[in-house]
Amino acid sequence: MIGEVPNVEAGQEFSTRRLAHGAGVHRPLQAGICGTKKTGAESIVVSGGYKDDEDYGDVIVYTGHGGQDGANNQVSDQSLDDPGNAALVTSYLEGLPVRVLRGWQSDSPYAPATGYRYDGLYRVTSYGSKLGIDGFLVWQFRLEAYDDTPTPQVAQQPELPSALTEPSTVASPPTVEGNETPERITSTVQRIVRSSAVKRRVKAWHDNRCQICDLRIEVPGGSYSEGAHIQALGSPHNGPDTTGNVLCLCPNCHVMLDAGAIVLEDDLTVIRSGEADGTLRTHPRHVIDLECVRQHRERWRR
Amino acid sequence: MIGEVPNVEAGQEFSTRRLAHGAGVHRPLQAGICGTKKTGAESIVVSGGYKDDEDYGDVIVYTGHGGQDGANNQVSDQSLDDPGNAALVTSYLEGLPVRVLRGWQSDSPYAPATGYRYDGLYRVTSYGSKLGIDGFLVWQFRLEAYDDTPTPQVAQQPELPSALTEPSTVASPPTVEGNETPERITSTVQRIVRSSAVKRRVKAWHDNRCQICDLRIEVPGGSYSEGAHIQALGSPHNGPDTTGNVLCLCPNCHVMLDAGAIVLEDDLTVIRSGEADGTLRTHPRHVIDLECVRQHRERWRR
Numbered sequence A, B: 001m002i003g004e005v006p007n008v009e010a011g012q013e014f015s016t017r018r019l020a021h022g023a024g025v026h027r028p029l030q031a032g033i034c035g036t037k038k039t040g041a042e043s044i045v046v047s048g049g050y051k052d053d054e055d056y057g058d059v060i061v062y063t064g065h066g067g068q069d070g071a072n073n074q075v076s077d078q079s080l081d082d083p084g085n086a087a088l089v090t091s092y093l094e095g096l097p098v099r100v101l102r103g104w105q106s107d108s109p110y111a112p113a114t115g116y117r118y119d120g121l122y123r124v125t126s127y128g129s130k131l132g133i134d135g136f137l138v139w140q141f142r143l144e145a146y147d148d149t150p151t152p153q154v155a156q157q158p159e160l161p162s163a164l165t166e167p168s169t170v171a172s173p174p175t176v177e178g179n180e181t182p183e184r185i186t187s188t189v190q191r192i193v194r195s196s197a198v199k200r201r202v203k204a205w206h207d208n209r210c211q212i213c214d215l216r217i218e219v220p221g222g223s224y225s226e227g228a229h230i231q232a233l234g235s236p237h238n239g240p241d242t243t244g245n246v247l248c249l250c251p252n253c254h255v256m257l258d259a260g261a262i263v264l265e266d267d268l269t270v271i272r273s274g275e276a277d278g279t280l281r282t283h284p285r286h287v288i289d290l291e292c293v294r295q296h297r298e299r300w301r302r
Helices: A017-022 A083-094 A197-205 A251-258 A290-299 B017-022 B083-094 B197-205 B251-258 B290-299
Strands: A033-036 A040-046 A059-063 A097-103 A116-131 A137-145 A217-219 A222-224 A226-229 A246-249 A262-264 A269-272 A275-279 B033-036 B040-046 B059-063 B097-103 B116-131 B137-145 B217-219 B222-224 B226-229 B246-249 B262-264 B269-272 B275-279
Touching: A017 A116, A033 A083, A040 A059, A040 A083, A083 A097, A083 A116, A083 A137, A083 A222, A116 B290, A197 A226, A197 A246, A217 B251, A226 A251, A246 A251, A251 A262, A251 B217, A251 B251, A262 A290, A290 B116, B017 B116, B033 B083, B040 B059, B040 B083, B083 B097, B083 B116, B083 B137, B083 B222, B197 B226, B197 B246, B226 B251, B246 B251, B251 B262, B262 B290
Parallel strands: A040 A097, B040 B097
Antiparallel strands: A033 A040, A059 A137, A097 A116, A116 A137, A217 A222, A226 A246, A262 A269, A269 A275, B033 B040, B059 B137, B097 B116, B116 B137, B217 B222, B226 B246, B262 B269, B269 B275
C-alpha cells in the first residue's frame, strides 16, 4: 500500500519493528526499504545503518541498500538493480509518496530516543551515486517531506564535534558555502507529478511509450512517461478522471496536448500545428473517450 | 511586478480602482488584465464585464479580453493576439503567479459588496476557447488559488434562480454530472513549475530552444521550455542557483538530465545512454559552470 495507512498518524511511535509491521507502516522486519521496482517504495526506515545518510528533518539524504558487511561497513559498490533501490527510483519517476520511519539507532537529532516513530510521507526529489565514506559507490536518494507532513521534533541531543556546540546548528540544516542550505526547495520537487491510479494503468498498458511520438524515455533504473488528461479536469472543461480520458505521453507531447499544439480527430489522427501527423497508437484495453477528444479539439478550434 | 506587492495583503480592500492602482496591485485604471506577452500577466480584475466568467472562489474561469461592444455584449471573436490574453498565456507557460482583484460589479458570491478587494495570488492552470453565450469565440483561462492563498469569503448573497435556493449551493461549487466538481484539482496544476528569474534569463537567451536537442515547443500564443539545474539544488548535491548551473531544455531532455540519462563532458559533449550525441548549444552570455557539469556527471558514473 502506497501512501498513508489506516489508523496511523505521523508522530505515532512503535516500540519494535514487529509492531510497525503489524500496523502496516513498514512491513519487512529487517529490510530498510519496502517495495519493488514495479510498485515503488512503500516505506523506508532511517535507522543509522548507512554512515553516508544525512538527516535534516524535512529533508533526508537516504543511502540505498547493499554492499555492506555485517558491521555496517561498505565493502562493495551498490547497484540500482537492488530491488529496494529500484523501488526508490520508481517512486521518483512516478512521484509517489514514501512513508518514513525513524529508528532509535540513528544518530540523527530527529531520531526518537527509543523504538521507532512514523514521521509521515516524503517524496524522492533527486538521486544519484557518489563514492561513499568507505570508498565504494553508494546510491543516495533525496527525500523531502510533503508540505503537510509535520516537521519531526528534535528528540535527542546529537553528539556534536566540539566546533559545533551551538544548539541552533542542530535543529536547522547546516549552512553550505555561507548562503545555501539544504532545506526544502520547491523548485526541484514539482517537476514530476504524482501519478494517479488511473494514469498508472494507462502508462502500464503502453509500457511508458508515448502514444503520439512513440518515444520511451529510458533512464538509469527505469523508464518515464506521463499520464495526460485529454480534456482537462475541473471547470470549465470538466473532463472525467477515467482511462478513456488519459493518454500515455512523453513530457513534450504532454505540454503540446495541454496547450492545444496537438489535437486529435475522431479517427485519432494527430493534428500538429494544423497538419495531420500520424495516428495515435492505441492498445486493445485502452478505449479512448471520443467525447473528450472532441471537446479538447473544440477548445482549440480558434 | 509579478507576485505580491509590498505592503498589500490578501483581503485588503480598495474603494476605487485608482487606489488599487496607487498601491501597485493593479496598475491600469480601465483594463481588466495588466501585463504583456513578454512579462506575463501581473494582475487581473474580476468585475463582471464578461458574462462567460465563472467564479468558485478558489477557482476562477476568467474570460479573456476583446470582442465586446460598449454594453458588454460579445460582437466578435476574441484572439490570443490581444496583449492581455497573450499575457495570460505567458503566465500559464511560465507558471507565473497572477494577482486577483474582485470588484463589486461582479455577480459572483465572492465579490465584495462595494469597491475592490485584493484576493491574493492565483495561477493559470489551463486555457482554451469556446463559443460564448453571445455566439462568438471567447478565450477562457482557469485560475487556481495557490495553496497558501486564503479562500475569499462569500460576501454577498447572489441572485439565484429559483431552482437553486439552498444556501449550501452558493459557497461550494456546483456538482457536475453528480460526481465531479470544479474544485481545486492538484493533478492539473503542478505540470508547469514557476520559472525563477535565473531560469527565465537563461530561457530568454536561448529563446526557448532546447540546448541539447534543438527543439522549440511551439504552442498557440507562445513557446515553451524549462530551466533545468545541471547539478540539483539542496543536499546532497548543493548546486548553486546561478545561470551557469541552468540549461534551457525541452521537458524530455530535462527529465533525462535529472535522471542521469544525459550527462555532459567538460567540453560540453552530450553523452546520451553512454554514447556521444552532439554538443550542447551555447550562447555568448551563457557561461556554463563546468564544476556543476563535473559534479552532475560524477553522480551518474556508476
